[in-house]
Amino acid sequence: MKNLKSGLIVFAFLFIITGVVYPLIVTGIGQLVFKSQVNGSLIYIENKPVGSKLIGQPFQNPGLFWSRPSSTDDFPYNALSSGGSNLGPTNQILVKRVEERIVYLRKNDFKGQIPSSLVLGSGSGLDPDITPQAAYSQIPRISMYTHIPQNVLKSLVSKHIKKRQLGFLGHDRVNVLELNLALIKMEKDYAGK
Amino acid sequence: MPISDIIQFLVFIVLVSLLVKPLGSYMANVFNGEKTVLSLVFRPIEIFIYKIANIDETYEMNWKEFAISMLIFNAIGFVVLFLILVLQQFLPLNPQHFKGFNLDLAFNTAVSFITNTNWQAYSGENTASYFTQMLGLAVQNFLSAVTGIVVLLALIRGFTRKQTTNLGNFWVDSVRTTLYILLPLSVLAAVILMSQGVIQNFSSYKTVQLLEPYINAGKVVSHQILPMGPVASQEAIKLLGTNGGGFFGANSAHPFENPNGFTNFFEAFLIILIPAALTYTFGSMIKNKKQGWAIYLVMLTMFVVFLGIEYTSSLGNDPLISRLGVTGHYIEGQEVRFGIGGTSLFATTTTAVACGAVDAMHDSLLPISGMVPTVLMLLSEVVFGGVGSGLYTMIAFIIIAVFVAGLMIGRTPEFLGKKIEVKEMWMAIIVALTSGILVLIFTTIAFITKAGVSSILNPGPHGLSEILYAFASTANNNGSAFAGLNADTVFYNITTAIAMLIGRYIPAVAIIYMSGALAQKKYTPPSVGTLPTDKVPFMVWLILVILIVGALTFFSALALGPFLENILMLRGA
Structure with missing residues (x-):
């Protein structure tokens, strides 16, 4: 009985300390020191949020770079329902989906070999990145639709490659949303000429 | 690279x-x-x-x-x-x-x-x-x-x-x-x-x-x-x-x-x-700091071996996908920013340690890459394991290893100056075997009931892996999943909860009981008849005991799940 009472009081204290005081201290530090990061790393254009640097978006416009496929519920890149396809490597449904995506890419003037990050989905369904190869491989199509020369697009992509951190952490990647924002800006410049 | x-x-x-x-x-x-x-x-x-x-x-x-x-x-x-x-x-x-x-x-x-x-x-x-x-x-x-x-x-x-x-x-x-x-x-x-x-x-x-x-x-x-x-x-x-x-x-x-x-x-x-x-x-x-380091080295050795297998397997390809003309790594369920190395490191760490956070969907990993996390959990979470629980489970395995070695070479079973007797052995066995028994029973129940089988997402041997993973994860208090399995059903909500409760509290109470028994004993100073538990031969022996308990219990399930799937995949079926 004595232990039940002690237990209830100890629990109450630890509940308040770990459940209220701790997250509030962390929030305080975050909102003071890392304001942009802790609020979602949002990208603003003319004071309007157009997305987060960290959360991918779907693209269909052949004049833009495309993201990885996404199997989130209802529609691709639905941030209210993160998750992957969970299809196993020998599941025929996965094979069929990859075949369909290849057909779709080919229909949209995709030439050459298919980089895996354009036909295989991510674990979060919100992956903001593709591999540099996947970005380069889309250049012929984009050049055809935007009339921006291929070598200009190539240097645009290489400027947007994020290298492995410290040279060994993670993987080289290109953020599709940031790349497309730069591409749209470039398109306007070309249209102006 | x-x-x-x-x-x-x-x-x-x-x-x-x-x-x-x-x-x-x-x-x-x-x-x-x-x-x-x-x-x-x-x-x-x-x-x-x-x-x-x-x-x-x-x-x-x-x-x-x-x-x-x-x-x-x-x-x-x-x-x-x-x-x-x-x-x-x-x-x-x-x-x-x-x-x-x-x-x-x-x-x-x-x-x-x-x-x-x-x-x-x-x-x-x-x-x-x-x-x-x-x-x-x-x-x-x-x-x-x-x-x-x-x-x-x-x-x-x-x-x-x-x-x-x-x-x-x-x-x-x-x-x-x-x-x-x-x-x-x-x-x-x-x-x-x-x-x-x-x-x-x-x-x-x-x-x-x-x-x-x-x-x-x-x-x-x-x-x-x-x-x-x-x-x-x-x-x-x-x-x-x-x-x-x-x-x-x-x-x-x-x-x-x-x-x-x-x-x-x-x-x-x-x-x-x-x-x-x-x-x-x-x-x-x-x-006895040497004893602490010996346990660390045993855990680290197993960790490094499993990380190596995980990484090597993940560098491979899925022939069913690559024969369609797809180049680059197989990354279904994985994020580009982590790379194969980062994903392998995370998958191995989170299952060696009984954490269960995932940075990739384990259900979509290549067969052997999905098997390594399963095996790490099935070894009762002793490769570092959960905070506190990993080490106390490891100590139960040490007691078993000391006892068995003592029987084989005719030495008195002692660990850290305490004689290992009937009570300690019983408790050590309970700690070491509870989760394994739970996995076997619940996996079997899931397989012979419609409620169990109907939650499977992926057909064939992979479906077996999904259910095996679910109970390996819950009985050993890991928490990660082959998430294709539809777990929010009454059947799985109840069965996994029972596996988690028994898998957690039976060993924990057994450990506390054993602690009480050990504390009451005299200290027996080491003699010529004492088996040194901080030297390399014992460390190797301990690893073997852990692997034998894990492998013998689950070899057939692993053969029918991930191994079979791997063979089918390489054959292109």
């Missing part, structure tokens, strides 16, 4: 090994009740809590009182969490107006979080309010980790004390572990995570306009709703306390939980940090 991955692995192992001693000796100081650098801040709070709760700091409990206190503490946690989940819609900090959890899901989730498992049959961003996450789930992330560590402390005292029934004071140990160890480490970790982009706020979900409207099945999608919340504070303790329950459905694959290659490395590091350092704490408290 394999070179950068190899560097990543080496830096990881060196960094963890360098921190084992400083953190381990700090924790030993805390557990011994000595003054530490943080006493200035926390000592007054500590004294205040004891005063209000009417706890005498110097009072010590016998095994029974210790075990009952542990169960009371966990029962309170269960009731509070269950009520929060069910009554969610009436509680504050619920900007998205989520309803309460269904009863079976609330039962499953509450059990999952008090047992340090964090198996999740729900997705945080569309089910759980900020109140639930912060005061319900994250609180249990702290307290379930505390429980594991405090049970380990009882066992250590069983070895260090002689002819007494005293095992320490459960409440004092719990308060000190929370304040001096978990809290400061969590603040540090959360700050580093926030600097990289892990979110921490109380805003309602943010709507952003998509750069390009997207046409999906004839409907135009023009907006994206970004979930928000106090993620960093929960992320830190989710990893440090080897809990693993994600704020979001995608867990550490979600960019708001794990934004880049550095955070991925850092998160894996946080998972392994305390379980690794506890080996040193153990050595320091029993005044």
